Amino acid sequence: MASSVHSRSSPVLLPNSSVQTPFLPKQSQLSVFKKKKPFNFASKKVVSCKASNEHSSSPNRFDRRDVLLGLGSVYGATNLVSDPFALAAPVSAPDLDICEKATVSSKSAGEIKVACCPPKSAKIIDFKPPKFSKIRYRPAAHLVDREYLDKFTKAMELMKALPNDDPRSFMQQANVHCAYCNYAYDNGDPNHQLQVHFSWLFYPFHRLYLYFYERILGNLIGDPSFAMPFWNWDAPPGMVIPEIYVDPSSPLYDEKRNVDHQPPKMLDLDYAGEEDDLSKRDLIKSNLAVMYRQMVTNKTASLFHGSAYRAGEKPSPGMGSIENNPHTAIHRWVGDQRQPYKEDMGNFYSAGRDPLFYAHHSNVDRLWNIWKSLPGKKRRDFTDTDWLDSSFLFYDENANLVRAKVRDALNTRTLGYDYQKVNIPWLKNKPTPRRPGRANGKGQAKAAETNNNNDTVIRNVFPIVLDKLVRVEVPRPKKSRTKLEKEDEEEVLVLQNIQLDRDVGVKFNVYVNDEDDEIPTGPEDSEFAGSFSNIPHNQNKGGEKLDTSLTLPISDLLEDLDVEGDDNIVVTLVPKEGKGLVSIGNIKIDYIRD
Numbered sequence: 001m002a003s004s005v006h007s008r009s010s011p012v013l014l015p016n017s018s019v020q021t022p023f024l025p026k027q028s029q030l031s032v033f034k035k036k037k038p039f040n041f042a043s044k045k046v047v048s049c050k051a052s053n054e055h056s057s058s059p060n061r062f063d064r065r066d067v068l069l070g071l072g073s074v075y076g077a078t079n080l081v082s083d084p085f086a087l088a089a090p091v092s093a094p095d096l097d098i099c100e101k102a103t104v105s106s107k108s109a110g111e112i113k114v115a116c117c118p119p120k121s122a123k124i125i126d127f128k129p130p131k132f133s134k135i136r137y138r139p140a141a142h143l144v145d146r147e148y149l150d151k152f153t154k155a156m157e158l159m160k161a162l163p164n165d166d167p168r169s170f171m172q173q174a175n176v177h178c179a180y181c182n183y184a185y186d187n188g189d190p191n192h193q194l195q196v197h198f199s200w201l202f203y204p205f206h207r208l209y210l211y212f213y214e215r216i217l218g219n220l221i222g223d224p225s226f227a228m229p230f231w232n233w234d235a236p237p238g239m240v241i242p243e244i245y246v247d248p249s250s251p252l253y254d255e256k257r258n259v260d261h262q263p264p265k266m267l268d269l270d271y272a273g274e275e276d277d278l279s280k281r282d283l284i285k286s287n288l289a290v291m292y293r294q295m296v297t298n299k300t301a302s303l304f305h306g307s308a309y310r311a312g313e314k315p316s317p318g319m320g321s322i323e324n325n326p327h328t329a330i331h332r333w334v335g336d337q338r339q340p341y342k343e344d345m346g347n348f349y350s351a352g353r354d355p356l357f358y359a360h361h362s363n364v365d366r367l368w369n370i371w372k373s374l375p376g377k378k379r380r381d382f383t384d385t386d387w388l389d390s391s392f393l394f395y396d397e398n399a400n401l402v403r404a405k406v407r408d409a410l411n412t413r414t415l416g417y418d419y420q421k422v423n424i425p426w427l428k429n430k431p432t433p434r435r436p437g438r439a440n441g442k443g444q445a446k447a448a449e450t451n452n453n454n455d456t457v458i459r460n461v462f463p464i465v466l467d468k469l470v471r472v473e474v475p476r477p478k479k480s481r482t483k484l485e486k487e488d489e490e491e492v493l494v495l496q497n498i499q500l501d502r503d504v505g506v507k508f509n510v511y512v513n514d515e516d517d518e519i520p521t522g523p524e525d526s527e528f529a530g531s532f533s534n535i536p537h538n539q540n541k542g543g544e545k546l547d548t549s550l551t552l553p554i555s556d557l558l559e560d561l562d563v564e565g566d567d568n569i570v571v572t573l574v575p576k577e578g579k580g581l582v583s584i585g586n587i588k589i590d591y592i593r594d
């Protein structure tokens with residue numbers, strides 16, 4: 001990524017003892033300082049990281065930092081999250097009798113109804129782990145040989161040739177995704193539709209979905225040892241659409257893909273609807289940094305898997321790390337911009353119609369295995385029975401309807417498969433601080449600009465509508481924690497009540513203490529804490545928007561930035577796509593155990 005053309009200034013301490021006291025707004029004050037004119041730094045009474053003569057020469061630079069919000073009290077803002085234990089029960093397999101058509105919409109193309117309910121069955125069998133004589137290995141799609149490709153092609157051909165009403169057919173299988181992801185079912189309460197994304201159901205649902213898909217393919221070619229490929233997008237050789245998927249005469253091909261993203265175009269794991277202008281080398285660096293952040297920094301179950309989601313609850317409590325990014329970015333990068341609903345990969349209802357979807361999710365599934373194998377005491381799956389006993393319905397290779405639970409999905413080897421071993425280059429790509437470390441800056445005030453004559457103070461700032469870059473100062477309830485305390489509890493930044501229409505593509509990035517005057521850069525910087533993104537899916541039901549949260553780990557990041565002793569952090573939110581279409585209810589710092 002291009003670095004700033006301006007040189008950085010280090011913090012300047014004013015010769016006044018009061019500067020050692022961190023600036024904190026009054027406890028009751030919740031204020032926004034809106035910049036109308038460039039700051040007059042000479043008049044400032046507190047220390048600022050920006051204090052430097054450099055600023056006076058470029059008066060427009062501060063106009064970019066559209067808003068600075070000061071959050072005065074830790075407990076000042078209303079906690080709008082409902083009690084997660086109100087109805088503690090696992091999400092149960094949906095009742096196919098009350099499956100409804102999915103509603104898909106977009107601002108420009110309007111609304112359509114899509115029939116994606118599966119055929120009914122008088123009988124439901126409970127899942128039993130398969131018997132097998134040897135583990136089948138899913139290969140990296142860019143490494144397969146001719147013999148494998150012929151088999152895979154044949155299997156897909158046969159699946160596509162099955163009659164549409166066969167539950168194992170290509171269309172019916174694609175509809176499984178549509179039904180579970182575009183609200184065809186309800187979650188044990190007619191007021192709350194079932195959604196497997198944006199929650200802890202994401203990994204197990206997709207693992208089981210792919211498992212049955214693979215068994216069907218194997219069965220069709222009479223080879224129960226068949227294993228489908230994975231798209232190895234987390235390593236440079238896999239950062240293009242694998243060759244085997246782009247031959248127009250192959251059943252692996254899908255016409256509804258972004259025409260500008262064909263090989264050799266390199267995948268952007270931080271994609272936000274616009275073409276990157278990075279060199280290949282910088283793009284690889286950025287991609288590997290995204291992977292490091294999402295896989296290594298996110299080291300507890302809820303950070304990785306997402307938020308708890310139980311029977312009777314409203315959908316979409318919060319995505320886990322990989323689901324959010326890059327999983328979503330890849331869907332949107334592959335989806336065809338010419339299609340009304342960005343089909344196929346760019347919309348949940350149609351994503352399963354692209355054979356590439358299954359290779360994409362195979363890699364997501366592989367990352368779940370890798371995540372658990374990395375060092376760290378908290379890299380375990382949940383033990384909560386509401387998670388373990390959540391169940392789904394799938395048709396198996398014999399067209400029997402099977403009820404499978406999350407607990408059936410925990411170990412791929414129990415399911416009879418594993419992944420080909422390939423390099424994991426992102427393990428060594430830890431983001432680095434953009435600003436030089438603050439050698440003796442511990443405990444110092446952050447760039448909390450005071451209110452002066454030029455500023456407008458607005459109270460009750462939340463919800464924030466994210467139509468421009470926004471900075472929020474967030475107090476930290478604890479600081480200078482010991483190593484042990486940090487191992488015990490991860491410090492997290494929580495964005496609550498993120499609201500948006502379900503059918504819009506949105507992405508914003510979150511930075512911590514990136515006080516550069518330029519727009520913050522990218523994932524290769526420690527300051528980049530993560531991002532939020534949405535795959536358009538369906539119409540809001542009864543005006544109910546998507547209402548979710550984002551939880552980002554910051555313990556490591558604060559250490560890397562050498563600000564562990566600070567009382568506050570400055571959080572910068574940068575809308576990348578869908579400006580003005582998202583609002584955020586509150587931002588706070590919390591401490592979590594798993």
Ligand code: C2O
Nearest residue numbers: 177181327331351
């Ligand atoms: Cu179910 Cu990648 O989405």
